[in-house]
Amino acid sequence: MSHAVVVGVDGSAQSAAAAEWAAYQAHLSGRALRLIHVGARPEFSVEAADPAELLPRPVLALRDRIVEVLPGLRVSCEHVPGSPAEALVAAGDRGGLLVLGSRGIGGLAGLLLGSVALRAAAHAACPVVLIRSGTDGRGDVHGGVVVGVDSSRPCAEVLAFAFERATERGAVLRALESRELPTGGYATDAPVDPPEITSALAAAAQVRLEDTLAPWRKKFPEVRVAAEVTGWPAGKALVEASRSASLVVVGRRIPRGRPAVPGLGAVAHAVLHHPHGPVAVVPHD
Incomplete structure (x- = not known):
């Protein structure tokens, strides 16, 4: 079949x-x-x-x-x-x-x-x-679908899979991106305070994420999308998000020219070892 x-x-x-x-x-x-x-x-x-x-x-x-x-x-x-x-x-x-x-x-x-x-x-x-062991067969059908996103290298295969699953479930799609942002305690010559710099960087990261998702919103207009930039490490953020999600979606890069070498990255590895619900690993180029 x-x-x-x-x-x-x-x-x-x-x-x-x-x-x-x-x-x-x-x-x-x-x-x-x-x-x-x-x-x-x-x-x-x-x-x-x-x-x-x-x-x-x-x-x-x-x-x-x-x-x-x-x-x-x-x-x-x-x-x-x-x-x-x-x-x-x-x-x-x-x-x-x-x-x-x-x-x-x-x-x-x-x-x-x-x-x-x-x-x-x-x-x-x-x-x-x-x-995950102990998870109901259908998972939390009322939870949303969560997908990890890197706006600097967006993966079409991963986003397509996540949007399709959200469409099938009539679920909210939570697009989660991890970005390291300064938290203060550093010297700067800029004419603004450190918290304002952090806020500006966070706003810029949010705009980049929204731009990455824009064509997918257009392709799947029925899907409600919540875009979020977090300062947490990606693995930790996705594991925490899995507590209330029906499915968490992460990517796995396929190594070019080395098919025998697994391409399971650090983020996917972390999420697979500590999930609170179903996790999908999507291979991509």
Whole structure:
């Protein structure tokens, strides 16, 4: 299924939450949902005529529950042998979306701390959404979408993804940019006081951010946008914003000429390790 929402499932409660979030996202965007179970092929099922026999019962029960709740959703469920990280990265095509839970069973514990999910977020060709353990499957559907922005190097892929998700949810999009601003306690020969300099720099940064968002506001006129410049470090600001957001969106730069080297930057890395809700990592040039 081209451009589907793909979710890794293993029978755990965490992957079930990820599957519920993915099903809701597929429903909102009109895409199909692919449930992928990765692992060794069970010896007793080598001759199985029905591929469903390769899947754990909790996974099949999860599929049936999703079909019951969202009867119009196209849902497929399959077993894929091999390494979880490699198989899931391969399953997510460039136009699709890959969703993973914060932890799995067995050796997949602590995904947000650097295992399968972290590797998938660093290598997948498509956006990857990581669902924090304990998060409701749909996330906070009443919260807004938050996107980290750098007005000096705006990323079209990241902004497009964020605006599209806000459109689907009818949510406010909070565009958050981090800028280091002077806070006083320094000498200056300027004919104004330091607080006035700080205020002027903050105002200029706000104008640059608004200019960056202007063409996107025009393209998505239905989206309510709140542009905010903060003096906090970007990672800290986005983690704090995730407390009330339905989704936080960050970018991942794809290294040119070095495809084997992950491009997960410091900001994305920080947000993935300390989120309070779902986080989307969007690859961009």
